[in-house]
Amino acid sequence: MTIKLPAITQVPEESIAPLNPRHQVQVVPRPGRHRRPMTATKTQKDKASKAKKVLLTALTVVVLLGILVTAGYFIKQLIDSKYFFCKSAVKFIPIDQACDGKNDCAGGEDEITCLSTFTVNTTFPVRLTSARHVLQVYNPGQGWRSVCRDDWTEQHTQTACKQLGYTNNPQSSGVTVDKLIPSMKTGPFTAVRPMTGTTPIHEATMDRAVCRSGSVVSLSCSDCGQVGSQDRIIGGTDAFIEDWPWQVSLQVGGNHVCGGSLVSPRWVVTAAHCFSGSKKELSRWRVVSGRTYMSTLGGSYVDRIIMNGNYDAAQNDYDIALMRLSSPITVGVARKPVCLPPKAFGLAAKSTMAVTGWGYLEENGKVSPSLQKASIPLIDQSVCSSPIVYGSAITQRMICAGFMEGKVDACQGDSGGPLVHFTSSRWHLVGVVSWGVGCGRERRPGVYCNVEEMLNWINTVIEKNP
Known part of the structure; x- marks a missing residue:
């Protein structure tokens, strides 16, 4: 009996010829270069989820920082209400020991930044008087004298207001002597000397029996007491x-x-x-x-x-x-x-x-x-x-x-x-x-x-x- 064997098909050796015979460019493989793996395209949902996680993380950090800052503030307030910190000795002392007249910190640090007292035994030499804010200066020998408008300048206004404290857009005007309160109508009066604009007002004047101008100086030194519009306290x-x-x-x-x-x-x-x-x-x-x-x-x-x-x-x-x-x-x-x-x-x-x-x-x-x-x-x-x-x-x-x-x-x-x-x-x-x-x-x-x-x-x- 004759056994029929299957036909053997001969497989040709693998060709190293390029697929495109028209370009005989030899390809030299480069080590370390690999085809990038295929990845699925990120969906919009994935991107939103990642952004949400980043936002939540950022918010958490902000909240935690806020809590820490707030806690730190109140802890400092609590410590400051109970203790005084001696910087030189790097220690705390009870707050009641600060400003008690005793040096509890090195160098008396706790007795330096304290309340002080002040008693006046002199007369401040410049003032405004009456509801008309008439300028007066003081002389130890003669007392208070109203300042005449005679030879008064804008520089005198600046100087006088500076002596009186808060100054903003200072202005002066005149009040006729006959409109003063009865006790001021007859003086005594004084007037500034020429060329004394920057001299303190109480040092820049000389006595006058009457005001040649017939008026005295009234000052408005600032915008104090003015508000844009016009009652709880008990019954308020x-x-x-x-x-x-x-x-x-x-x-x-x-x-x-x-x-x-x-x-x-x-x-x-x-x-x-x-x-x-x-x-x-x-x-x-x-x-x-x-x-x-x-x-x-x-x-x-x-x-x-x-x-x-x-x-x-x-x-x-x-x-x-x-x-x-x-x-x-x-x-x-x-x-x-x-x-x-x-x-x-x-x-x-x-x-x-x-x-x-x-x-x-x-x-x-x-x-x-x-x-x-x-x-x-x-x-x-x-x-x-x-x-x-x-x-x-x-x-x-x-x-x-x-x-x-x-x-x-x-x-x-x-x-x-x-x-x-x-x-x-x-x-x-x-x-x-x-x-x-x-x-x-x-x-x-x-x-x-x-x-x-x-x-x-x-x-x-x-x-x-x-």
């Missing part, structure tokens, strides 16, 4: 900082302690009693300005706190202090100084006053979260010092304002804040919230430090601490 209503831009909050450790009033871009008037106890170390304080709603963030640092050296805590007398900011505030709609009053302002009893602050809304209550205002009348000094009100507790350095039936009043937390009066298109700082019995009680009105009586002290402190 909500307010906006733009209407009371001189109002500031004085804070320690992020807590509101007292109110205050800007009287220049760098100086704040407040009450001396705000610095009782362990509140004498400067670095603890912040001055928050330009806010309607109470805020603990930000604020200006303080490099001077000067308390009136005659302050009597037992009698609440001379209850005034000045704080100097480390750097001036930027004057604007929500931050602007109030005007200091002229001497002999002549406010009559029942003149309308305004008091502002974040103090308690009721006796033994809570601090208000938003600024409050109240309109109250000035009370005659004889009434306030009568036996049925405060009696002999009222001194010449105090004024009273409010209603004898109570209800509307300043309260705790308003201390140091402004009592202001509006006249001649400007607000003037008449008083500083000082003390009272309770809040809004019958026959117990608010008592304020009389700013007019403190002008000599205020002007002297500011001049000596430029």
